[in-house]
Amino acid sequence: MAQVNPAVTALAAAVDKAFGAKITERDLNGIEPFLRCEPATWPELARFLKDRCGMDMLACLSGIDRGKGQGLEAVYNVESCAAQRTGISIRIRVPLDNPVIPSVESVWRTADWHERECWDLVGIRFEGHHNLVRILCAEDWEGHPLRKDYKSPDRYHGIKNNVV
Amino acid sequence: MSVIHQHELELGGDGATQDNILITRVDQLINWTRKSSVWPMTFGLACCAIEMMATGASSYDIDRFGSGPFRATPRQADLMIVAGTVSHKMAPRVKRLYDQMPEPKFVMAMGACTVSGGPYIKHGYHVLKGVDRIVPVDVYVPGCPPRPEALLEGLFRIQEKMQKERLLDKTRAGARPKVLVE
Numbered sequence A: 001m002a003q004v005n006p007a008v009t010a011l012a013a014a015v016d017k018a019f020g021a022k023i024t025e026r027d028l029n030g031i032e033p034f035l036r037c038e039p040a041t042w043p044e045l046a047r048f049l050k051d052r053c054g055m056d057m058l059a060c061l062s063g064i065d066r067g068k069g070q071g072l073e074a075v076y077n078v079e080s081c082a083a084q085r086t087g088i089s090i091r092i093r094v095p096l097d098n099p100v101i102p103s104v105e106s107v108w109r110t111a112d113w114h115e116r117e118c119w120d121l122v123g124i125r126f127e128g129h130h131n132l133v134r135i136l137c138a139e140d141w142e143g144h145p146l147r148k149d150y151k152s153p154d155r156y157h158g159i160k161n162n163v164v
Numbered sequence B: 001m002s003v004i005h006q007h008e009l010e011l012g013g014d015g016a017t018q019d020n021i022l023i024t025r026v027d028q029l030i031n032w033t034r035k036s037s038v039w040p041m042t043f044g045l046a047c048c049a050i051e052m053m054a055t056g057a058s059s060y061d062i063d064r065f066g067s068g069p070f071r072a073t074p075r076q077a078d079l080m081i082v083a084g085t086v087s088h089k090m091a092p093r094v095k096r097l098y099d100q101m102p103e104p105k106f107v108m109a110m111g112a113c114t115v116s117g118g119p120y121i122k123h124g125y126h127v128l129k130g131v132d133r134i135v136p137v138d139v140y141v142p143g144c145p146p147r148p149e150a151l152l153e154g155l156f157r158i159q160e161k162m163q164k165e166r167l168l169d170k171t172r173a174g175a176r177p178k179v180l181v182e
Helices: A006-022 A039-051 A111-121 B015-020 B026-035 B048-056 B091-100 B112-116 B148-162
Strands: A023-027 A034-037 A057-065 A072-079 A087-094 A100-102 A125-127 B079-083 B106-110 B139-141
Touching: A006 A023, A006 A034, A006 A039, A006 A087, A034 A039, A039 A072, A039 A087, A039 A100, A057 A111, A087 A100, A111 A125, B026 B148, B048 B079, B048 B106, B048 B148, B079 B091, B079 B148, B106 B112, B106 B148, B139 B148
Parallel strands: A034 A087, A100 A125, B079 B106, B106 B139
Antiparallel strands: A023 A034, A057 A072, A072 A087
């Protein structure tokens, strides 16, 4: 078991105190300590982490297709620039048929492009984003390539794509 | 002028003309000047571009063969070295650059990705499976990435092709390779 950073424990305790049962799962012992919450809790929690806990940087936003009917998941890694190595990740799971998470681009400016990438490749919709369009794939691309059930197109603009 | 062969200099025994007159074909003279200054276009799409830069730098020194001036505009370029993975999103841009180059123009597909899609051939949903699907490729240089020596060898093959050009063949119908259509 990795040694838990006391700063992370304190951070999780502060979040627990403010949000209580809204934090549905927690694991501080792994390589990447995380808290889990529902999409509806997220804007409030994000604001709390940034303003009250000093988590001023959204280091990474990952989208995951869990497969096997477990839906999609977004993982937010938030960190503090001032207190180095203090950070925590927040995991939010959404169903495959209605993958909606409130946008946090108003909290961390970085989230703008991160959320666009996550929408582009995994297909999680970030509600409230001012410009949720594709960022990596071409504008007229169809589907979300990193979904488990994704099939790449046989042709794109008349050019054969699947050759093997 | 090393390309002008000795048998073409049969001028007889007049000493005055023998030292000052060279006879050659116009095709051969123009092709010789052309192949001695093949200006590539400055653009790289992925990691192959790093190897292309190494080829341009002092160790491999592509300047020795007249191809040092990488032009920053297609209008002044003779050779397009497609160095790196071409994504479907990039493909129309590459095609446009090719269209903007003046004739005669040549294309080199550098690296496995541009030759065939390379490591992305099966699971790369976003990668064009060979740049010969959008532009006619004269020389293929395989490798991942190809070493500078390989790129130089590709340049020599382009130069060989250039020496077979015919001045009056404006359309270059015979010299132009085909675009792959499936």
